[in-house]
Amino acid sequence: MTDVFIDQRFVGSVENPKVFAKKVREERQKGKISGTVNLAYKPELNEIHVETSKGRVRRPLIIVENGKSKFTAEHIKKIEKNEMTWKDLIKEGIIEYIDAAEEEGAYVALSETDISPEHTHMEISPTTILGLTTSLVPFANYGQSSRLNRGSKAQKQALGFYTANYLQRMDTDVNLLHYPQNPIVRSFTYEMSAQHRHPAGQNIIIALMSYEGYNMQDAIVLNQGSIQRSLARSTYFRPYNAEELRYSGGLVDEIGIPNKEVKGYRAEHDYRLLEDDGLIHPEATVGEDDVIIGKTSPPRFLGELDEFSIAANKRRESSITTKNNEVGKVDAVVITDNEEGNKLIQVRVRHLRIPEIGDKFASRHGQKGVVGIIVPEADMPFTASGIVPDLIFSPHSIPSRMTISHLIEIVAGKAGALSGRTIDGSAFASESEKDLRKSLVEMGFRENGTETMYSGVTGERLKVKIYVGNMYYLRLKHMVANKLHARASGRIQLLTRQPIEGRAKGGGLRLGEMEKDCLVAHGASLLLKERFDSDKTTIHVCEECGMLAVYDDFRNNRFCHRCGSNVIINVVEISYAFKLLLDELKALGIAPRLKLRNKY
Amino acid sequence: MEEQLFKDYEGKLTKKIIEEVKAEVKEQGLTKDQTKKVLEYLKEEYDTAKISPGEAIGILTAESFGEPGTQMTLNVFHFAGVAEVSVTQGLPRLIEILDARKEISTPSMEIYLKKGVSKDMAEVKRVAALIKETKLNEIATEFSIDLTKLQVEVQLNQHRLKDLKLKPDQVAEALNANMKGVKASVNGEKIIIKTKAEENELMETYKIKEKSKEVFIKGVKGITQVLPVKNNEEYVIITAGSNLKDVIEIEEVDETRTTTNSLFEVLKVFGVEAARQNIIREAQRVIEDQGLDVDIRHIMFIADAMTTSGTIKGITRSGITGEKKSVLARASFETPLKHLINASIIGEEDDLNSVIENVMLNQPVPLGTGLPELVTRGKKETAKEGKK
Known part of the structure; x- marks a missing residue:
């Protein structure tokens, strides 16, 4: 006897669990039972769990019966003629949704050729074993799984065109890529997920070689000419807010240029960018710690302090300034009300980010790296036909990571760029590498993607053929401009009198426990003392x-x-x-x- | 004459080196001048091998363990289809050794057999079966309770008995010896277990039934698994579970080569010197298995520190770290409040002689450049100047 549970509640038991399970599933496929019902038979516990509750993650699979897929060429034809829809497929019991528990007992074939009599289901496409972002990695079936994870993670951090109405929005921490492009090599999920309307990268020429050691350890070399032609440029937006808050006693904040009596008044020079209404004007150039919105607040402890000091009765200066380390141009100034009816000022500052040394780039195959050097175009190597790569990638990044997909994308990108078409790089269903090589030959290139190159510095021919091609590259949101930090002296904590922490506050860089151990191990006793002074x-x-x-x-x-x-x-x-x-x-x-x- | 020469080097070189040179000189027939050259060269080499004063050997050792420790993998590869005894490896095992845990997670022995038997597979298998601990439920097919007589009836597995060369009466004997308050007897192929108590209840009988399953029948206590493995020509028995004391008493076992990974068993059976050696061996094995390389002198240093007290003490707050002289040093390691309060109760003093206390006070640490001190004889007045 096998116990049966519906939504984890015991309802009874059945004599023959396998027959029971089969029957329930058949009824579901016939539509007699709701398609949202899932059944999991657990022989090791001798229990059957029927689930009807909400919140389960389910996915569609093609039903396989007696070693044969229920989805046939006939259905494909009907779908192409628009005579059949997804709903019909479910209604006719060709496709069903399976939840995680039922999947445990299912035997799912990856493709039609894999089907054996034991199989119960088949994947609609082998790509479905990958998630949405991972399926965007071209030639994913040639890559190492951990690299696919990293590749999809990189895509989430890529700068792109996240929305078209960005001018109307006040989002925090926004990066926009200038001239985003759709990839030449893409998977069929790219258009399916409307990615082509939000591209997040650019097709660039990449050469696999070393360059004076400036691209060792995953660094990359960028062509200065390409950057000047606006490769991978982006804009960084940051909004600043100020609200005219209301306090008890009818007191309010006042937005405007503070007058000189105000407590905490800055130098007159600091308010130079403000117009008469106390707001900065659009397109003003702002530097670090510049006042953007002039504001004063009422005194803190009204009444109580009156008797002791006259100064306490003054209004306080509470202007909004740009953040430490952040400069740019004022992009927009918005004057509006918030939900409480208070006057709300929003100022958006924009900063042009031209790629510089230390900025992070990545391909879609988990091959990330930071810019090691920006080389004048004249010093970059060039091919016989005069093509100069935009980026030089180190070949040492390949063997241990086994990202074959990275290499194939270069050939595919090259073939696509030369023949002016997009290449299908869907996992398990991509254009074959053989065909790509063939098409390269047809266009007069070497089939393996290598080319003779010449040194840009000396003009000499390089002794080896260099692997060059076209590939989709992503600029990631980690930029040195947001991270660069150093300090000699500055603010300290009140309690410990040690330097405060964090870049935003201009804090110190901690010499930690293990770094201390290093100095001790070297016997640098007096240096250690000095460092902790x-x-x-x-x-x-x-x-x-x-x-x-x-x-x-x-x-x-x-x-x-x-x-x-x-x-x-x-x-x-x-x-x-x-x-x-x-x-x-x-x-x-x-x-x-x-x-x-x-x-x- | 020559004796005098060697005597001059006593204290400059170790006794062992001098002895070796003596023997070698005799064999090679070196002249006095040549011998002196050899000794002089040896002394120079010996001095350069010494660590200079003020070298931070403790931190160096800690770093030398700590750095490869970050690279150790927690998951170890296993080979499908190969019989293995699973042994804790990597960082967890290293922590276990350095903490000197009494109960290690996977005790294991490598039992070498005497030369006569170690190459004979059948003999090795016989000894292995002898060593393996057998419990009653391993040789029984069924445990049942006779409700009328209120006794436990155990049906024995005849095949297993044959394999182990056991007879039912021997099983009953073992039950009588190892189980208190019951009387076991043979009844055909069954074994009857009865309580000796006058009054008998069903609940009692049930307890006896459950207890009897775990009763030790045969073999060496604690050894749950045996696996003979071929190791250059001869067979070695690898075990799960460890009982050094009982195993080396078995006749066929070569007690000079048999080892265990349980530090405390080695300490108990062979003493602290052997335990020190075992710490070194076990620690080095972990590091080598991971494909890492730590100089053996670091491992020896740790082993020395752990065993100088005459017993094994781990590097924990209850072990050697807890015995540090300085209150501040102990407080900075673990459970600071406990140390500070205890120190205040007995009025402990801290001489600030070690590293961590001086870092806390921002004073030069007495190591490296902070160690040498310049002593000058000042005028007598300057000493008084301090009083104002």
Whole structure:
């Protein structure tokens, strides 16, 4: 007896589970039971689970019976003539949706030729074993699976044309690629998923060779000429907001150029970009920390402080400035109201991003790299026909990663570009490599894609043939302009007196635990001390009780709170973090006493 | 004369080196001058091999283990169809060794047999069967309870008995010896287990039934799996489970070569020197299996640190790290509050002699360039100047 559960609730048991399961499935295929019902038979638990609940992920498969696919050439014809639709296929029990639990017990063939009498289903297309983004990788069946994952991840980070109404939008962190192109080599899912309306890359000429070591370790060499011809240019948008908030007591923020009495008033120079309404004008060039929106807020603690100070009654300056490290041009200024009816100002700043050293690029095969050098066009190698590559890719990136799809795309791209057509690179159903090679030969090129090249520097012919071709390249959103960071001195944390963290705040770069170990291992003891001097302080220690003493700078005398001024008080230099530790120990009720001793 | 020459080098070279040179000199018939040259050269080499004062060997060792540790894979390849005893490998095993865990996750032995038997497959198989621990449920087909007599009846598997050369009365004997409060007897092919207690209940009988399944019948306790493996000409028995003490008492076993990966068993049976050697061997095996390379001196250093106390202590807060002299150093490792509070209760002092404390206080660490100190004799007044 096998227990039967419907939506995880026990409803009864059946004598013959296999017959039962078969019957339920048959009824479902006939349409007598809803097609959303799935049945999973688990022989190891001796249970049958019928699922009718929502939220299950299901996918369509072609039903196979007695070693034969139910989907025949006849159906294809009917579909082509528009006599049959997807719904009809389901109604007629040719295709059914399977959930994850039912799939466990299904035996799915990849293609018609694989079908054996044991098979229960067949994939509609072998591509369906891949996800949406992964299916966009051309020649995916030639690649290593982990590289496909990385390839699809790279596509999600590629700059492109994400929407057509970007001028009307105030999205944060937006990048737009100039002149995006559709790939020459694409899979059939490309158009199917409307990717061709949102292209996110460009077809470029790529050569596989080394270039003076500037492309080792996954770096790439870019042609300066190509960049000047706007290869991979993009624009970065960032919106800034300001709201006229209402506070209790009828007080409001005021947008406008702050007057000089305002608390925290900046220099007059800082407001130079603002117009009379306190807003910056479109197309103004803004630098780091420039005021974009002038704003003042009412005083913080109204009333209470009045008696003590006159200054406290002043309005506060609360202007919006551009972020640290961010420059650009004002793209748009929008004056509007928000849901609460408050006046809302939105300013969009745009910055042109021309590829530079350190920017990240990737192909669709998980081959990513950063720009190592930008070479003047004259110094780039060229082919006999005068073609100069846009990008030089290191051949060392290929063997260990086994991204054969990358290599095939180059041949395919070359053939496609030369013959002026798109190449189908769908996984398992692509144009054959043989045909691509043949078409290259027909157009007068070497069938393996290599060409004789000449050094751009000396003009000499290179001793080996270079693999050149056309390929779709993606510019990824990680750009040095957003990441470059260094600091000599700057803000510190209040509690620990150590430098603050993070690029946006101009923080320090941490020399961590393991980096410390490195210095210790080298015996660079004094360098280590110097590197950790960021929070050094001098403390006064009472030699009597070993606790912190007080130094009165005004009267220039030292005393200990416990032992008075008639004791020896010495000065030691330690890290503030340790002083903090001593204080925290005292808070715990532990008395840490320092016993000073001349070290030498 | 020559004796004097060697005596001069005592303390400059190790005893072992001097002894070796002595023997070699005699054999080669070297003159005194030549011997002196040899010794002088050896001393130079010996001195360069020494580590200079202030070298941070502890951190170097830690880094030398830590860096390859990041490359270790947790998943080890297995070969389909090949009989293997699964042994923890890689980083988990290394952690196990360095922590000196008492209960390791996969204890295993390599049992070598004496020369006479080690090449004979049939003999090896016989010894392996002898070693393997057999429990009652492995040789029984059925356990049932006779409700009327309130006794457990065990149906024995005759094939298994034959394989193990066991007789039913031997099984009953083992049951009597290893199970308390019951009496087992043979009844044909069945074994009857009865409680000795006067009063008997069904629940009791059921408990006896369940307990009896796990009763040890034959073999060496703790060894759950045996696998004879050919290793250059002779067979070695690899086991899952380890019991060094009992295994080396078996006649056919070559106790000079038999090993276990359980550090504490080696410590118990052969002592701390052997345990040290075992730590080195096991740690090195993990590193070599992963295709990595760590200088053996680092491993030896760790093994030394773990065993100097005369027993094995792991690098944990309850082991050698917890025995550090400095309070601040211990507090910076694990459970800081515990160390700080205990230190305050007994009024511990920290001399700030080690690395981590000095990093905390931002003082030069006493290593490398921070180690040498310049001592000058100052004037007597300067010493007083400190008092103001």
